[in-house]
Amino acid sequence: MDTAWIALLLTLKVAGWATAINLVLGVGVGYAMVRWRFPARELIDAVLALPMVMPPTVLGYYILVLIGTHGPIGAWLLRQFGVRMIFTWQAAVVAATIVSFPLVFKSARAAFETVEPQLEDAARLLGVGEVGVFFRVSLPLAWHGVLAGLLLAFARALGEFGATLMVAGSIAGKTQTLSIAVYEAVQAGQDDTANFLVAVTSIVCVSVLLAAGRLVPGRVAHRQ
Amino acid sequence: MTLSPPPKLARLVLLVIAAGSSLCVHAADLTVSAAASLTNAFKDIAPLFEAANPGTKVQFNFAASGPLLQQISKGAPVDVFASADQETMDQAQMKGFVQAARRRNFVSNSLVVVVPASAANVPSSLRDLTQAAYQRIAIGLPASVPVGRYTQGVLEAEGLWGAMQAKMIGAQSVRQALDYVARAEVDAGFVYSTDAALLPDKVKVALTVTTTKALLYPAAPIAASSNPESAQRFVDFLLTPQATSVFVKYGFGRP
Numbered sequence: 001m002d003t004a005w006i007a008l009l010l011t012l013k014v015a016g017w018a019t020a021i022n023l024v025l026g027v028g029v030g031y032a033m034v035r036w037r038f039p040a041r042e043l044i045d046a047v048l049a050l051p052m053v054m055p056p057t058v059l060g061y062y063i064l065v066l067i068g069t070h071g072p073i074g075a076w077l078l079r080q081f082g083v084r085m086i087f088t089w090q091a092a093v094v095a096a097t098i099v100s101f102p103l104v105f106k107s108a109r110a111a112f113e114t115v116e117p118q119l120e121d122a123a124r125l126l127g128v129g130e131v132g133v134f135f136r137v138s139l140p141l142a143w144h145g146v147l148a149g150l151l152l153a154f155a156r157a158l159g160e161f162g163a164t165l166m167v168a169g170s171i172a173g174k175t176q177t178l179s180i181a182v183y184e185a186v187q188a189g190q191d192d193t194a195n196f197l198v199a200v201t202s203i204v205c206v207s208v209l210l211a212a213g214r215l216v217p218g219r220v221a222h223r224q
Numbered sequence: 225m226t227l228s229p230p231p232k233l234a235r236l237v238l239l240v241i242a243a244g245s246s247l248c249v250h251a252a253d254l255t256v257s258a259a260a261s262l263t264n265a266f267k268d269i270a271p272l273f274e275a276a277n278p279g280t281k282v283q284f285n286f287a288a289s290g291p292l293l294q295q296i297s298k299g300a301p302v303d304v305f306a307s308a309d310q311e312t313m314d315q316a317q318m319k320g321f322v323q324a325a326r327r328r329n330f331v332s333n334s335l336v337v338v339v340p341a342s343a344a345n346v347p348s349s350l351r352d353l354t355q356a357a358y359q360r361i362a363i364g365l366p367a368s369v370p371v372g373r374y375t376q377g378v379l380e381a382e383g384l385w386g387a388m389q390a391k392m393i394g395a396q397s398v399r400q401a402l403d404y405v406a407r408a409e410v411d412a413g414f415v416y417s418t419d420a421a422l423l424p425d426k427v428k429v430a431l432t433v434t435t436t437k438a439l440l441y442p443a444a445p446i447a448a449s450s451n452p453e454s455a456q457r458f459v460d461f462l463l464t465p466q467a468t469s470v471f472v473k474y475g476f477g478r479p
Contacts (some may be wrong), residue, residue, distance in 0.1 A: 069408045086409045087393055170394050187291040188367035
């Protein structure tokens with residue numbers, strides 16, 4: 001059952017990277033949406049939330065067309081660095097990041113909207129710079145909501161299947177995540193492998209939910 | 225703010241449900257689960273069969289033969305099974321899913337190595353594929369995709385399977401392997417000659433592989449079919465001159 005453990009480690013690696021990237025991207029964009037007024041703000045908000053509602057196959061196709069060897073980003077990567085993204089675990093990270101981005105971004109935006117502007121203004125009056133205001137006032141006050149979004153995103157990234165299969169393929173030990181390993185075992189009629197993988201996946205999901213339940217309640221959230 | 229949904233919305237929901245229920249399978253519908261490589265030929269044959277058998281409507285379910293067998297074994301309401309290899313059909317027959325006495329081989333195919341049309345390197349033998357110029361090679365997953373099983377058999381006989389496995393990009397069906405080559409995401413791929421012929425401007429055939437066994441496609445009615453006469457008629461229809469001319473058009477050989 002080595003394949004199951006390798007698939008589990010790979011799944012955790014992909015979901016971990018996707019969540020880390022979204023911590024920066026999702027929180028950054030969510031904060032920018034609240035902090036600054038600019039034209040077409042709500043339209044941009046809707047476009048950024050698209051991955052949440054679009055079918056994974058549509059996303060997978062978009063990613064394939066963009067980072068594929070003939071795609072604008074893929075061709076550039078190949079020319080500049082000789083890198084081919086498709087069929088690598090990094091492609092799986094790209095898919096998982098895009099799919100789970102709205103969960104972080106939406107939660108972060110909602111969380112930053114609840115921060116009292118007077119508190120930020122008070123910090124500014126006391127001579128704290130904009131970066132300091134963000135890290136010492138806004139983010140600690142919004143951390144509760146941001147963390148909830150991150151955990152949801154991690155869970156979503158763990159289960160990502162459609163887009164990942166399209167851009168990363170199913171290479172055992174390299175891009176075969178748990179959900180794809182389950183699919184392949186069922187396709188091949190290997191019910192024993194499928195049963196084991198499904199059990200591992202279920203245990204991981206329950207663990208994530210339990211961890212989320214312990215981490216998220218307000219009393220544990222950082223308050224300064 | 226109203227708490228109950230507006231009547232317009234309720235009507236819309238009812239309309240959608242009504243439209244959905246009218247799509248349910250009709251009694252005279254014939255469900256054919258067929259190997260992915262048969263997609264184009266079978267789609268052309270369906271109207272011919274329907275014209276010859278008024279009142280019967282054919283619907284297809286295309287995938288690699290392995291997953292199709294798994295669906296049938298889990299009780300999918302299928303009437304006819306057409307596999308790309310004998311092995312998958314043998315498994316179906318052994319478990320009693322198909323009517324063994326009615327099983328027919330209806331076409332043959334050949335295995336080829338294709339490269340993207342834009343490729344700089346074209347292999348002239350299977351051994352060439354072990355060179356560094358070929359980093360990624362699309363092969364159907366041998367556990368569930370017949371073309372992958374044929375490929376594995378040939379490469380094992382040549383003593384190249386170990387070297388090729390490190391470069392293998394597993395495909396869920398022969399059509400996925402073909403797509404990977406057409407998009408130039410892999411340097412070469414193993415597909416059927418009939419698949420390669422579908423995209424002459426995107427892939428080129430580098431070599432035709434001699435297989436130890438003939439690539440024969442069998443079809444059989446499903447034992448649990450609710451429509452056994454139509455299922456039998458469909459299997460028989462695959463051997464008529466009408467159907468044969470469609471298969472020939474797509475490059476299939478005679479059984």
